[in-house]
Amino acid sequence: MSLFQIIISRNLNHHITKGHLILQFPNGQMESFGDHKLPPVKIAIQSNKWLRSIVINPELQLGEAYMEGGLVIEQGSLYQLLDLCWQNRLVDPNNGKTPISFLRMMARSIHQFNSERKAKKNIARHYDIGNQLYSLFLDEDMQYSCAYYKDDTVSLGEAQQLKKDHIAKKLNLRTGDKVLDIGCGWGGMAMHLAKQSGVKVDGITLSHEQLALAKQRVKQAGLDHIVHFALQDYRHLSKRYDRIVSVGMLEHVGVPHFHEYFQQIARLLNDDGVALIHTIGRTDGPGATNPWIDRHIFPGGYIPALSELLPHIEKAGLQILDIEILRLHYAETLKDWRRNVDKNRDKIIALYDEGFLRMWEFYLICSELSFRYGVHNVLQLQLAKKQNAAPLTRDYLYENTTAYEPISQNSNHIYSAENGYAL
Numbered sequence: 001m002s003l004f005q006i007i008i009s010r011n012l013n014h015h016i017t018k019g020h021l022i023l024q025f026p027n028g029q030m031e032s033f034g035d036h037k038l039p040p041v042k043i044a045i046q047s048n049k050w051l052r053s054i055v056i057n058p059e060l061q062l063g064e065a066y067m068e069g070g071l072v073i074e075q076g077s078l079y080q081l082l083d084l085c086w087q088n089r090l091v092d093p094n095n096g097k098t099p100i101s102f103l104r105m106m107a108r109s110i111h112q113f114n115s116e117r118k119a120k121k122n123i124a125r126h127y128d129i130g131n132q133l134y135s136l137f138l139d140e141d142m143q144y145s146c147a148y149y150k151d152d153t154v155s156l157g158e159a160q161q162l163k164k165d166h167i168a169k170k171l172n173l174r175t176g177d178k179v180l181d182i183g184c185g186w187g188g189m190a191m192h193l194a195k196q197s198g199v200k201v202d203g204i205t206l207s208h209e210q211l212a213l214a215k216q217r218v219k220q221a222g223l224d225h226i227v228h229f230a231l232q233d234y235r236h237l238s239k240r241y242d243r244i245v246s247v248g249m250l251e252h253v254g255v256p257h258f259h260e261y262f263q264q265i266a267r268l269l270n271d272d273g274v275a276l277i278h279t280i281g282r283t284d285g286p287g288a289t290n291p292w293i294d295r296h297i298f299p300g301g302y303i304p305a306l307s308e309l310l311p312h313i314e315k316a317g318l319q320i321l322d323i324e325i326l327r328l329h330y331a332e333t334l335k336d337w338r339r340n341v342d343k344n345r346d347k348i349i350a351l352y353d354e355g356f357l358r359m360w361e362f363y364l365i366c367s368e369l370s371f372r373y374g375v376h377n378v379l380q381l382q383l384a385k386k387q388n389a390a391p392l393t394r395d396y397l398y399e400n401t402t403a404y405e406p407i408s409q410n411s412n413h414i415y416s417a418e419n420g421y422a423l
Helices: 003-015 048-056 058-068 078-088 099-111 116-127 131-135 156-171 188-197 208-220 255-268 291-296 306-315 329-343 345-351 354-372
Strands: 020-024 030-034 041-045 071-075 178-182 200-205 227-231 241-247 269-282 319-326 376-384
Touching: 003 020, 003 030, 003 048, 041 048, 041 078, 048 058, 058 071, 058 291, 058 354, 078 354, 116 208, 131 208, 131 345, 156 188, 156 241, 156 269, 156 329, 156 376, 178 188, 188 200, 188 208, 188 227, 188 241, 200 208, 208 227, 241 255, 255 269, 255 306, 291 354, 306 319, 306 376, 329 345, 329 354, 329 376, 345 354, 354 376
Parallel strands: 020 041, 178 200, 178 241, 200 227, 241 269
Antiparallel strands: 020 030, 041 071, 269 376, 319 376
């Protein structure tokens, strides 16, 4: 028995108290961990090289072993394996107190120093890999952020409509308002606000792929007279706005730039304006980005704790009018995305390869479970310069609610994997 086999056996014996895992080592020997009365998840590590890598740096190497075939699931599913890991916190059982985790925490300010050039490069790594991929698992409006599930009967498309409507109400829009959408994605939020409230919207992104499709969508929807999209870094804007919305963009800013981000929000917002910042948040305080996610999915990204954001909001001179925590909504969103990926496995492999599909599955499942087990949630921060910039109670969010036309009946469908663009 090798040293690394002894180490991993001892660790798994100590940490697995829920579920049942059978591990086959490269020499063919098998060991069983956890509750033997339960149906097992059985995995095989294919080589001593992979065994050594997983033992030394499990947060990075577990995902890479799955991607490259160094770890094979022989019984059960990837979801069941990762669920077992999360139940027992096998990914980081010491909650960030390992030497490697400490070093990542110390280095995060350097690693997340996202200059304009680096920010564009990081965004391209994730968002410029092809709109066709995203069309295969997102809703028809291409909303790539947490949806809003009012109950368990709501579909992904309906939940994304509810999310857009919820945000629009928090902005308390007035006809003629000038709105800035920082990180506009494929344009769905900007178009929703313009159609619903008659506002003028400027949307900015650093993704060439997103920009091309957003411009095509807005032109064919006949909204290009009031909605404009541009490839631009938020740090270079100078025009002032009545309303600012930013959905799923703060996670790309990086710890060294939080002050800069909120200072810019304050500079761009009119004195009676309202800003709505929608971001993933970590629940256990400041930390470091998972190294597998940083390497393969969101380079330079960081999910902030609320405690990290509040000092910068205060120093920017912004008032916090409202904070809402969306808890399991993103877990349900990711579940729907994961199921759509599973339905389109062959198409994704044809676009990329088997390793890419495995990477994307690992990403979506890990993300879903991080919300299910309460490590992450979603924050909606309503900010302003004046306390009376929004109504004094939340009643306005729920009064005069109207049922919006389901996306599937909307004429602005955006993409067909088989037929190309079809707006």
